[in-house]
Amino acid sequence: DSGTSTGSDSGLEKDTVVVAALPLLDVAALHIAMARRMFQAEGLTVKVQPVAQSLAALPALQNGQVDVIAGANYVTFLQAHAQGTLKLKIIADGAAQAPRFMRLLVAPDSPIRTPADLAGRTVAVNILNNIQSLTLNEILTAEGVDPSTVKYRAVPFPLMDKALAGGDVDAVHTGEPFGTVIERRLKARMVVDGGGPPVTGLPVSGYVSSAEFVTKYPRTAAAFQRAIEKAQALAAADRSAVERVLPSYAKVDEQTATALTLPGYPAAPDAARMRRLIGLMVKQGLLKADIDPAGLIFTPAAR
Amino acid sequence: MLQIDGLGHAYAGHPVLRDVDLTVRRGELVSIVGPSGCGKSTLLRCVAGLTAPARGTIRIDGRPVAGVPGGLAVVFQEYGRSLLPWLTVRDNVALPLRRRGGTRAQRRAAAASALDAVGLAAVAARRPWQLSGGMQQRVAIARALAFRPSLLLMDEPFGSVDAQTREDLEDLLLTVRGPEMTILFVTHDIDESVYVGDRVVVLNGSPAGVVADLPVTLPTRGEQIATREQAEFVRLRAEVGRQVRKA
Amino acid sequence: MLQIDGLGHAYAGHPVLRDVDLTVRRGELVSIVGPSGCGKSTLLRCVAGLTAPARGTIRIDGRPVAGVPGGLAVVFQEYGRSLLPWLTVRDNVALPLRRRGGTRAQRRAAAASALDAVGLAAVAARRPWQLSGGMQQRVAIARALAFRPSLLLMDEPFGSVDAQTREDLEDLLLTVRGPEMTILFVTHDIDESVYVGDRVVVLNGSPAGVVADLPVTLPTRGEQIATREQAEFVRLRAEVGRQVRKA
C-alpha cells in the first residue's frame, strides 16, 4: 500500500511516496535527500523498498505498489517504453557517465594494452546489450576499433574480480565502486576509460515513474522532483555529502568511498542528452525506432 | 441365483475356459475342483465382475453381471496381499462392514466376533504382516464371514492352515452358511470338496470346461470323522478324484 | 549336519519359540508340523539365517550360523511374492544358478529340466504373474530343486496345488533327495508329513517347543496308495495328529 492519505495542508495529492531503490552510487541523491530531510521540507514522506534490479520493480510500479524507481537503467526503461510495457515518465536524472566512472580493466600481466588489443577478446559486462556495451562500442569506434570483434560476456559486477582472476574473461568492463575495488585487489590495469569521450555526460540512470502516476499525482511528483533535484545539486557540488551516505545503503566502506570515482549527478533531465542516448541505441539496434525524449520528461505545470 | 452360460475366457490369446455352464441355486454351497492352472480362479474372477469374460454370460438373480455385483465377498487365493498392511487385523475385518452401515462400535463388535470364530481374537490389534501365513488366511476368511454376503466366493481358503484348524474352519463354514448365502468354494482337497459341498463341480481340460457336476447326498453332515467314514462319502471322493485326474 | 540348541525367539515381546532342540543328519528329510501360527516359519527363517534368533545356537556342520549359510535353498510360504515379476519363469528358475557357475546355456537347460519336472515346461517363457497360484508355487519349487542345495527348507510348498499334482510333487521330492541333500519340510498335511519324512517333528505350545520327534519306519516307500495303506503309516499319522491337536 503506497499511502494514499491526502496531504491537503501541503496541497499534495498524497504525501507518501514509495520508492524502489537499487543499492548503487546512482541513487546517492535519494539518500542525501532523506538524510537532510529534504522530502519533509516538501511535505513528503518517502518509503524506500530495496530492489536488486530496476526491471524487477517494473511490475510493482505498474500495480501501484511503488511510485518511483530510483536508479532505473535508462536503456532498459526506454526499451520497455518502446515496447509499450510502460508509459515512462522520467522525474529526475540520477547518474551520468563521467570519466573513470566505468572503466575497462585487465589483469596486470595481460597482453592487452590498447583498445586495439581488444579485438577478438572476451569482455565482461554487467548485462549484455545494455548501457555498458553501448558506450564501450561507441568509444571503440571512436578509437578506430571494430566493436563487433569484441566478445561480450555477462558477468555481474560483484563477480567480475573472480572472473578476471580466474582467466575466464580477458577484460572486465566495471562500474563503480567495483572498478576501484578490483584495481586495488588485483592490481588491475585500466585500458579504456568507459566514461571518457565521446560518452562523457551520457545519461545512465534516473528516477522514473509511470504516466499514470504523474497524471494522477502531479503535485506529489513535482514535490518529489524538487527534493531530488536539490539533492542532486548537492551531490554534484559536495563529494563528501555522497561519501557520507554510501556506507549506509551501498555497503561501501569509508576508505573505498573516498577513493572511488563518482558519476555525474545532473541537476535535471535534459532532452538533448537523452536524445543522444536514444540515438546511440537506435544506431546499435537496441531500439527499433526513434523516441522523442521531450514527452518522457516530467515537467510540472507552473504553479 | 447364479447362472453361467457358455462362459469362455482367454488371456492374451491363451484360451483358459471354454463353454462353462453352471447354475447355482440360492443358499447352495458348490465346491469347485480341478487341476492346478485349469481356470478356477479365473472363473471366480469372472463371477466377481473383476474380469470381463471374453464370451458367455453370467447372471445373478436374472440380471447379467456388469461390474461387481452387490452383497459379494471374496476370499482371494492371494490372501496375504488382499489384507491392508496399514490397518490392524480388526480394522481389516471391520472395513467392508462400512457398506453395511451401523456404528463404529457395532462394526468392531462384529469384527471381533468373526475373529473369535476363526480363533484369532488374541491378535486383533496386530498388523497383518505380523501374522503367520495361516493366520493371515484366517483373517481374510473372518473378513468375508463378518460381511454376511449373499454370494461368497472362496479361492482355496484353507490352503495354509493346519489340519485341525482346517477341520474347524470347514465346520465353521457349514455353521455360518444359511438359506440366504450362496457359496462357490474352490479347493484342491477332494475330501474337503465333498465334505463341505452340496455339489462338487469338476473343471478340467485345456481350455477347461465342466467335466462333472456331482450332487453330494450324505445322510449325516458336520461331524468330521463320522462323515468321512460313510460309504457315500468314500464313493464320491473316488469319483471326484477320477474326474480331476483324467487329462 | 544341522544342530539346533535351545533356540528361542520373540517378535517385539511376543515369545514364539522356546527351547527348541533339533539335530538333523546329512541327507535326512525331516517333516515339521504344528498348528497355524506356532512358529514353523520362524524356525525356518532362523535356520536360513534370515532372522537372528533371540537365544540359542544353530550349527551347520559344526559351525554356528551367522548370516545365510552356503548351498541353501528355500521355498517360501509366500511363494508368489518370492518370484520376480519382471523375469520370465525360466529366468526366475535360472537366477540362483549363477552361483553354481556354468554357462548361460547350461543354466537355462537346468532350469528347463526343473520346470519339466514340476510340469511347467510349457510356460517357461511367461511371467510369474501370468500363472495361477499353484503354478507359481511349482515355479518356486523348481527353482529350489534346480539349485541342487545341500540344505533345502520348504515352507508349506504344496499348499496351493491340486491333489494329483501334490502327490506327483511328493514323489518328485522323494526322487530328487539324495544322501547330500538335507531337507526341512514344513507342512500342514499330516499324511504328507509321514509320507515324505524320515522323521516327523511336531512343534506345539505357546511359545512353541518340540513336543514330539517321531522316526518314520515304513517298509515300503514311494508308492502313494500302497504306502498309505500300511498299518505303520496309519499308526504314525494318528500319533502325529494327536500331538498337533493337544493344546
Add this chain to the structure above:
Amino acid sequence: MTGTGRIVRGATGIAAVVALSELLAVTGVVPPGFLPPASAVLARAAHLVVDPAFLAQIAATVRAWLTGLAVAVAVGVPAGLLIGGVPAAGAAVRPVLEFLRPIPSVALIPLVSLLLGAGRTTEVTLVAFAATWPVLFNTVYGVQDQDPVPRETLRVFGFGRATVLWLVALPAAAPFIATGVRLAAAVGLILAVGTEILAGFGDGLGVFIAQAQQVVDGTVDVLAGTVCAGVLGLVANAVLAGAERRLFHWHPSQRPLSPRPAAATARAVRR
C-alpha cells in the same frame, strides 16, 4: 538406528565437509579472498540468526513457502489420485499438464507479478506451481505402481471407485506421496528464495541475498543466507521424515532391513 545415533552420524558428516572446505581455504587450493572460508560464513550466519530484522526476513520467506506448499499438497494429491486412478481423466488433462510442467518458473516471475503484483501472492503462486509437480507425479506413480489385489478386494465388497481410491489407493500410495511432499518442500523453498532473489523486491531471505549480491564483498552474506536456506530445508526434512516414520511404520521401507532382535525382545523371552 536410534534417533541419537542418526543425529551423531549426521553431525559427523557435516563436520567432515566443513573441515574439508576449511582445509581447501587454508591450503590455498581456492584462491584466498574470493571465497570466504566456511568458518567465516558460519560465524556470519550465527550472527545473523540472532538479528531480529533478519529473522523477520526469514519469517516472511517461511510463511510464503509453507503457504505455497500447502496449496501444492491440496491440489497435487487429489489431482494425482484422479489422474492415476481414473484413466479417462488422466488422458484428458495429461497434455495440458505435460506442457505446463516444464515451463520455467523463472520465466513466469515477471508475468505472474504483473498479474498478481510483486510480492507475497506472486511468491506463493510460484512456490505452489513448482511444488505441485512432485506431489502430483509421485501421487500418480504411487497409485499406479501398487498391488492390485487390495483394490480388487475392496471393489469386490461393493465399494465405489471413489471409496476404493480413498481407502486403499491413497494409503498405499501415501509413503510415495510423502516422498513427493519432501521433494516439493525443497523445491518450494528454492522457489520461495529464488523468486525473492529474482524479483528482488519486498522482504524475505531471498531479498537479503539479492541485495548482498549487488554489493562489494557481499559473498559472505550471500553464503550465510544460503546456509540459512539449507538449514531451513534440513529442518523441514527432519520434520517430514519423522512424520513418515510415525505414519508409515507398516511400510516395508520403514521396517528394518534385516530383522535383528531388540534387547527388549530378548528380555521378554527370558521371562
Add this chain to the structure above:
Amino acid sequence: MSVASAASRPALAAGRLAAVVARRWAVAVALVAAWEIVTRRRGDVFFPPPSAIVARMHELWFSGPATRLWLTPAATADLLPSLGRMAAGLAGALLAGVTLGVALGRSPRTLAYLDPLLQFGRSVPPPTLVPVFVVLLHLGTTMQVTSIVSGAVWPILLNAADGARSVDPVQTDTARVFGLSATDRLRTIILPSALPKIFAGLRLSLSLALILMVFSEMLPGTANGIGFQLIDAQSRSDLPTTWAAVALLGILGYLLNTLLLGVERRALRGHDATRGGERP
C-alpha cells in the same frame, strides 16, 4: 475382447484413434481457444494472443530453408547448445542419482552420515551458489552442466532411495537365501523394483533440468541458448519473444517427456502388467 468382422475393422480402428485423439486433446484445445479469445479482447501488451506467439516462434526459429529442416540459424545457434547442456546435465543427474540413491536406500548407515548434507544441499537455491561456482569452476559449459546436475539430481536420488528401500522383503530374503552376488541382487531385484519410482523421479528431473537449463543460461558468461534468449528478451521488454521462448520450452518439455514415457513403457514392459491403473 470384442470380435469385429474383418470388413469393419479399419473403420473401427480409425474411429477409435479419432476418439482417443479427441479425448486427449479436447481440454488442451479448449484452453488455448479460450486464451486466444480473452487475450484478443483485452489487447494487453503483456499477454499477446497465442496466434501472435506462434507467429513469433515461426519467425524466430522455424522460417529457415527446407534444407535445414526449416530451422533458422538462430534456432540452431540457440536450441542445440541448450539441448546439449540439458542432455549432459540430465545424464549426470541420472547416473549420480541412481548410484547414490540406491546406495543410500540399501545402507541405513551411509544414509545416516550423508542425509543431513544431502537434505541441506537440495534446499539450497541454485542462484545463491553462483559465487561459489564462479570461483570453483570455469565460466561456460562446465559451470552450466554442473548447475543442472546439482539441481536435477534430487528427485531421482530420493525416489531411487525410496524404491530401493521398499523392495518386497520376501524378494530380498529370496536373494539372500540363494546367495546372489551384490551385483546380481542389484541388477535383478533392487533396480527392477525401484525402476518405476526411478522413472517417476526421472520425469520430475526432466522438467527440472529444463528449468535449470534456463537458469544455467543466466549464469555469468553465457551468450547463447533458449534461456539466454528468454532473459535477454525480458530485459529488452520484448514480450512476444519472451512468450515464444516460454512456449518453446513447454513444447520441448512435452516432446522430451513423451519420449521418456516411451522409454519407460519399454523398460517397465516386463513388470507386473496387472499394475498400472485400473483394470477394465
